[in-house]
Amino acid sequence: METLCPRFEKAMGLLSTRWVGLILFDLLEGEKRFSEMEADLPISGRLLSDRLKLLEKEGIVDRKIYSEFPVRIEYSLSEKGRALEPVIKEIQSWADHHITHEEVNEEAQLKG
Amino acid sequence: METLCPRFEKAMGLLSTRWVGLILFDLLEGEKRFSEMEADLPISGRLLSDRLKLLEKEGIVDRKIYSEFPVRIEYSLSEKGRALEPVIKEIQSWADHHITHEEVNEEAQLKG
């Protein structure tokens, strides 16, 4: 096989990691802390932790520790992460135009 | 937990299905047949078959059978699928600006 486009493949590999899209979507609202994101998203703390670590490693998310009581840790998008905003917006736009009410309901049913 | 945005979640669920992004990228070049895509992409025939079936079910890919010898089957993007072009282009653009040469190489190494 030939490589389509190594950069695209790498980017798509990141974006297609489960929950990464939703995490980015959530962080576009601004700085968030762990427990806040855990409440926003349908994933367990273990996965959220994994994904945040991945995104931090990739330079997409910044992690700031505030040594207060109790410890506060804020996650936010780096410049590289904010640069993904157009991607997220395009997905949102596509979803608004092409995802039907029925399709959304089917999804909801799968989750029970 | 609250739902961020059901349509976005549904769209992201699709786009974040492994290989779907690459398949769309490939099909943006135009109509392709199975074996051609198999050669373009780093996935097995079984998976390609699964993904194409999924995308067909979601109305993103059209499948046309030409009863020639030997049978020829062409896959292409539907209108709904072509509407994803801006998404793919934005990802490509982000990748071009933010994925470094080093990151691409790391990926390559992982694949051996």
Added chain:
DNA sequence: CATGTTAATTACGAAAAGTAAGTGTTACTA
């Protein structure tokens, strides 16, 4: 010193996704 709070890690079984190889179908071709 036990308790509460936020965040992260670990362990472990279950579920899902992956590969490779082989089989089936159809129909032309030699």
Added chain:
DNA sequence: TAGTAACACTTACTTTTCGTAATTAACATG
């Protein structure tokens, strides 16, 4: 009738990933 091409489907097996729940860590508070 054997061979071949394009594609789909099946089987057996391995590897990854997920989710729950328990545990750790740091630290202020009562």
